[in-house]
Amino acid sequence: MSNFGVNGKNGKNGKNGKSTNNQERFPHGTFDYRKAVQERFPHGTFDYVNREKYAFGEYGYGKNSVKLLHVERCAAKHTIREYEVDVHLKLSTQLDYLEGNNRDIIATDSQKNTVYILAKKHGIQTPEEFGLLLCSHFLYTYRHVEEVEVKIDEYPWERLRAEDVEHNHAFVYSPCAIRFAIVSQQRHGASTIEAGLRDLRVLKTTQSAFKDFVQDGYRTLPDCNDRIFSTIVSATWRYSTATGVDFDAAWNAVKDCIIDKFAGNPETGIFSPSVQNTLYLAEKMVLDKVPQISRIDMRMPNKHYFEVDMSKFAPRVLDSCDNQEVYLPVDKPSGIIYAELIRKDVTSKL
Numbered sequence: 031m032s033n034f035g036v037n038g039k040n041g042k043n044g045k046n047g048k049s050t051n052n053q054e055r056f057p058h059g060t061f062d063y064r065k066a067v068q069e070r071f072p073h074g075t076f077d078y079v080n081r082e083k084y085a086f087g088e089y090g091y092g093k094n095s096v097k098l099l100h101v102e103r104c105a106a107k108h109t110i111r112e113y114e115v116d117v118h119l120k121l122s123t124q125l126d127y128l129e130g131n132n133r134d135i136i137a138t139d140s141q142k143n144t145v146y147i148l149a150k151k152h153g154i155q156t157p158e159e160f161g162l163l164l165c166s167h168f169l170y171t172y173r174h175v176e177e178v179e180v181k182i183d184e185y186p187w188e189r190l191r192a193e194d195v196e197h198n199h200a201f202v203y204s205p206c207a208i209r210f211a212i213v214s215q216q217r218h219g220a221s222t223i224e225a226g227l228r229d230l231r232v233l234k235t236t237q238s239a240f241k242d243f244v245q246d247g248y249r250t251l252p253d254c255n256d257r258i259f260s261t262i263v264s265a266t267w268r269y270s271t272a273t274g275v276d277f278d279a280a281w282n283a284v285k286d287c288i289i290d291k292f293a294g295n296p297e298t299g300i301f302s303p304s305v306q307n308t309l310y311l312a313e314k315m316v317l318d319k320v321p322q323i324s325r326i327d328m329r330m331p332n333k334h335y336f337e338v339d340m341s342k343f344a345p346r347v348l349d350s351c352d353n354q355e356v357y358l359p360v361d362k363p364s365g366i367i368y369a370e371l372i373r374k375d376v377t378s379k380l
């Protein structure tokens with residue numbers, strides 16, 4: 031770590047041949063540099079030179095992917111939530127990096143244990159509330175913790191139903207979308223609560239067009255009045271308050287808005303002139319419906335399905351196939367459309 035050790039940068043004798051030994055340079059004992067440094071930094075030498083020259087940018091540490099299944103047993107009816115939690119701390123001191131002094135480090139192993147202990151003691155409601163609990167625990171328990179960030183992915187378990195009756199203790203993994211939350215808090219600051227979904231893969235076979243876009247020498251794509259529209263939606267939104275929010279209901283409301291603006295009425299659907307317009311309409315509906323959400327960012331990759339060209343086959347080979355089409359799914363390259371929509375009239379408290 032240090033390039034300014036107790037014997038000097040170039041060992042006992044410096045580059046120019048002159049002695050760097052303190053006893054030779056200060057024969058009357060005017061300054062015992064080695065002793066001074068060792069007293070001040072008993073765990074090693076301190077990097078004075080680089081501390082003057084460099085400053086830390088982002089830093090922090092923590093435990094990633096702490097997996098836990100929480101089971102709440104209310105008589106015969108059991109409720110489960112399975113989470114994967116990342117905990118990251120930023121300490122106000124940097125002794126660990128600068129000096130090799132570990133006295134301020136809350137071990138990542140202890141951070142992992144904290145996740146389990148708080149889940150056992152307080153139970154788990156929503157990812158957002160569990161994130162808030164972890165943030166306040168670390169800030170309250172350790173005065174030198176400057177900032178906490180907790181990311182939680184929820185595994186999409188759903189209660190099984192048999193003949194329309196909810197099962198007491200059996201569940202099915204139904205990954206329609208992955209739910210996540212990112213909660214962070216700085217000492218003396220309010221918490222920031224972001225929530226989101228990803229991997230919401232949807233496809234519709236009509237009610238999507240793309241036409242009248244820039245016509246120039248670079249364009250080969252024809253206007254299309256009716257195409258397959260498929261995307262894998264991800265969305266991240268921010269809450270303007272931590273209180274009085276039903277985070278489960280809000281998450282479901284966002285998912286429903288996205289599906290509504292993508293799919294529309296079950297019989298007639300909803301027309302999409304472009305991915306851009308569908309994305310905007312979904313975001314707008316979210317802000318209209320959930321007043322506690324102050325902004326939402328959505329991403330919609332355009333998963334292309336191109337019609338296979340059958341024109342080279344003899345017509346008799348494809349006799350009476352008019353109502354059937356074969357498409358080629360093309361993974362790469364894929365278009366990517368994204369936008370963040372921000373509520374204007376609210377100055378977020380968080």
Ligand SMILES: O=c1[nH]c(=O)c2[nH]c(=O)[nH]c2[nH]1
Nearest residue numbers: 240251303304305306332365
């Ligand atoms: O909905 C779309 N938006 C685009 O920007 C675009 N670009 C493209 O090639 N296809 C599409 N589709």
